[in-house]
Every structure is written in C-alpha cells, then in structure tokens.
Amino acid sequence: MISSADFSKQLLGYNIVDCVVRSRDKFYFLAREDYTQWTDWEDVGRYPDDTALTLRVISDFSFKPKDSQWGHATLTGFDIANAAVSLKPKEQLVVSSISGQIYAVGSGEAGMEDSILKQTRGGVFKLKTISDKLYAAGGQRTVGFREQKNNWHWHSESIPFNKEQDSRISGFDDLDGFDQDDMYAVGGMGDVWHFNGGLWRRVDFPSNLYLETVCCGGDGRVYISGYEGHTFVGRGDTWKKVKTKEHISLAFKDMVWYEDRVWCTNDSGVWWIVGDKLVKADIPAFAQISAGYLSARDGVLLLAGFYGAAYLENGQWHQIFSYGEMVDRCKAEGLYDGVLQARWHELKD
Template sequence: MAILAEYREFIMISTTDFSKRIVGYRLTDCIVRNKETIFFIASEDCTQWTDWEEDGGYPEESALYKRVISLQMSRGQPQKWGNATLHGYSRLTAGISQVPKEQLIVGSLTGQIYIAGSGDIGAEDEIESYLRGTLDSFSTIEGKLYIAGSGRTVGIRKGKNLWQWISQDLPYDEKEDVFTAGFASLDGFSQSDIYAAGGKGDVWHFNGKQWRHIDFPSNLRIETICCGGDGRVYISGCEGHTFVGRGDTWKKVKTEDPISLSFKDMAWYEDRVWCSNDYGVWWIVDDQLVKATIPAFAQISAGHLSARDGVLLLAGFYGSAFLEKGQWHQIFSYNEMVDRCKAEGLYDGVLQARWHEFKD
C-alpha cells in the first residue's frame, strides 16, 4: 500500500477570485485536464437567495445559471482563475478529449455541448437527436472522449460538431424503462476493450467491433464504473454496493460499514480505486471498501473526483482539494472563504434575490 503524506500546502483561491467566481454557486463536477489545468462545473445555489422559500419547490434545472471554472497552476507562476457563465443548460457533466485536440468538453443532460481549449471556446451543436435518452457521463479512453447515455447510447468525439455513434447495434426497445437499461457510465482499458453499465445490472462489453451482454450477478441500480490499473473492472451502484471482475466473472467488494449514498465517481489513482460521494471518500484495498485515510480538509471536499496526469482532484459541496506526489493541497473551503470575503468587505452575505422569478 502506498504511503500518502498528509502535508498541507495552502494554494487557497484569493478572496477576490472566490467572490467573483464561486460565491452563490456549488461545485457539481470536476475534471483534470493535466497537472497544470483543472476545471470545475458549478451550479447556482438557489437555497442561498435571500428570498428563498424552502417549501416553495425548486426552479427548473435549466433556469439556474451554470459556470465552467478553470484553474491554471503553472509551477512558479501565479495561479490563474477564469470562468464562463452558461444559461439554459440542464445538469452538466465534464470530460477531457485529447484527440484530435486537447479540450474540455461539457455536456448537458439533454445533449447541449460546450467546449474550451486548444483555441476553441463556446457552444457547439446540440446532440439531442442522437441520444436515445439522456447524456449521463464522459470517459477518456486512449485519448478519445466517449459518451455514455441512457437507452444504451454510446458515442465517440471525432472533432468539432462530429460524433461517431457506436450503439446502433445495441438492442433497445423504446418502451423499455430507462431505469432498467444502461448506460450511466463507461470505461475501458483500450478502444477494443470497453465496459458500459447502467440501469439495473445492465452491463455490456465492446471489443471495438461488437457488443456483448455481460452476465452480471446483480440487478442493483448501477451508477459508475472504473477500469482499474490492476486489469480488473469495478462497478458500483446504489448505497455503494460494488463488484469487481471482468468478463462474466464477478465478486462483491466487502464493506466495513454501510454506505447510504451511491458513489458519484470512481477513479484509479496510484495503486487503488478511489470512490466518492457527498458523505466522504473511500478506497478499495484488497477487495474491501474502506474509509480513505486523508486530511480533514480533503474529506470535506468529497463529492466528485477526477484523476489524470499524476493528479487526483476532489470537489464537492464544501470545497476542493487535490493530491499530487503524495502531498495534499487545499484549493478552498467554501465556508471559510465566505467568512474571509465578508471580513474583507467583498461579500455582505446577501445574494441576488431571484426566487420571485420562478414563483407562480
């Protein structure tokens, strides 16, 4: 087992950047582009509005403003923050395409696409007409960005406004319950060794030419999948129940204590699978799910995670942190930064009152 140092180096966001880019928003996804550039997806938090009525319901997701927030951490250079604000987008998920260009790709649940990087920035054509259901997640396999969607939808990004859809041969009845059939997530060891999963135990394998249904031993609602550096596949669903295997051979991962929430993300980093939800961070070690031994400021950053180029990034409701070369670095704690902004007169504790726009 690798030894992870708990050395803490502050690289906190400045109060100026925090008040300008993050106050009033909550992080809903994160992605590592490379060791010097990371991205966050954030959504307007309507519960912070001054005229928020707890029993008044919630606005439509597309009515809430979203932000794509970037952090550049070039060694020896000042940190550089940036953001773009989006409106009219439903729930967003982020991925990285390395081929044909290294770019951030953001997709909405309904198929809207936003890109940034390598000289391009802005919205692309919507792909709703190609989806059998919703766009649920992205995965990068050998540099190419793959889409997983409900209705057993799988696509590959080939270039600007260009996608190759490889799920046409997958059987799917439009009358079939989208909660029964996949896909919520996919991952692969190569472009000819891909696993896609979702629905109630709906797992498939793609060899680069054909799809094959996998004999999975459970009908649990699947949420996420990870192809590990140990050559095995990890599939997790409701309440953190996780299986490990390959092909048609699977076994259940043991757990120390019950987990009440499904994992939002799983990723292989160093020598193990990391798992996260809003309640914490876990490792899978020796086929057992155990609470990760990490600093408190990293634990409060639980929610989403991403690993690439030697960096493991955590981002959630209360903050963000990352691990690199055995050292943890805190990016920010939401509550701490709000207090600092108030103390410096950058935030008076009053957010724009917009709830009245959504009430009858």
C-alpha cells in the same frame, strides 16, 4: 489556496457539480447557482429548474500569474451537467448537459457546439476520456464518441434495445475502458455491456442492483458500483462482491484509479478499494470535506464538492478552498455582506 477576491468572483453562491483535471496545472470545476442562498428563494414556494440556473465552467490554471489564475465562462439553459477531456483532434474540456447541449473550451477555442440530443436514444449521463477520445454514455443504452467538433460516432445501433421491454432496466449511466477496443458500459438494473473492438455483448452480471459507476483499474480488473455503494470487481462474466464494513447510504458519483487503488466518492465521503475491500480513505480532514466528485489525470487526483476542493500530487494533499472558511474570509475582508441577490424575482420577470 484560492484568494478571497478570486473566491468571491468565481465560486461564491455556487455549488460544484463536477471537476476535471485537464493536466497537472489545468483544473476545471463545474458550478451551479445555489438558489438556497438567494434572499427570496423561500418566498416562492417551489424550486427552480436546473435550466433556469446559470452554470459556470471555472478554470484554475496554476501556471498563470496569480492575478489571472482563475476565470470562468457562464452557460445558460444547461440542466444536469458533467465534463471530461478530449485529446483529439485537440486538447479541450467538453461539457454536456443531460439534454445534449455541448460546450468545448481549450487550445484557442471556446464556444457552444451542435446539440447531440437528436442523435441519442436517451439523456447524456456521463462523459469519459478513454485513451485519447471523449466518450458519452446515456439512457437507453446510448454510447458514442466525439471525432471532432460537431461530429460524433454512435455505437448505439450495435447495442440491442427494445423500448417496451428494456426501458426500465437498461443503462447507461457510466462507461470506462482499458482502451477503445476493451470497454464496459453500465447502468439500469445490473445492465452491463462489454465492447471488444467489434461487437457489444451483454455481460452475465450477478446483480440487478441499480448501477451508477464503472472504473477499469490499473490492475487489469473492472470495478462496478451502484445502489448504496454496493461494488463488484471482475472482468468478462466473472465477478465477486467487494467486502465492506461501511454503511454507505448513497451511490458513488465517481470511481477512478489513482496510483495503486480505486478511489470512490459521493457527497458524504471518500473510500478506497484495497485488497478487494471497501474502506474509508485515510486522508486529511480538509480533503474529506471536499467529497463529491473525483478526477485523475497527469499524476494528479482532484477532489471537489459542496464544501471544498483539494488535490493530491506526489503523495501530498493540497487544499484549494474550504467553502465555509472562504465565506468567513470574504465577510471579514468586506467582499461579502452575507446577502445574495433576489434571483427568484429576476427569473419570474
């Protein structure tokens, strides 16, 4: 587990909004200021914009000595953010905001890159690693990949989009691929498209539910999920609904393939897809409370959310932290007096 001192420096007063496995000994967490912990937040009568809240890119490098294992960079002006790993031209973590800001760190570099906002049709909703490239999915059927620093290639011109007719129903909120010549992009109201290496084609999908996530599984099939966790499995134009007895009130934030199954999560829990059925994941309680975001790479599954973080490796779960337990430890050790600063007045000034 993280030490109390490191927790107080890195995570106290912040909410995790994404997590990424760069390698089995390099984890990242995106964490945003939790304004509800400010002493003066209820006095103002409104909520701060995400751009007014600092975003931390927190690194957990287990190969380093304990006193230098944890660190963070602070980003300002980032609204809704997500991250993924780029392997070419060098291995880096890349963070984007919905409005197209880009930050990259790794392989001896760290810093902001040129905004991609003017290159996209809509906001950037998801970054995803497919083969060795970093892809972006965005509104109004935006798809592109990062060739190198400040250089992106966009597929969007190859994907039909009529602003007057398609704005309400179109994607994309997520994408995934078996490789760069076999990709699926999803979003909007049943808006699913497939890329075969040369052409993008709209898939005959059997539902007009709002779609949020897609996972190209290790079993050669595609899993697509949306409103209230309703999930479909198939490929091409052949799909069927995944059965479940669970009532899921929220769409999944992440779906990933790990070992022999699809893992799904949102703020309220973690699920598996096994035998074409969606079932509650049988995992330890400390892992269940870490629900929110998922990342799988290099033999490791990382799970993190508002209440904690944990990872699975070689069949063994390991707790990184429980937020509530760490706050209590920080108080007991004199690292936290239960009061965070009055940030609202600082923002207003």
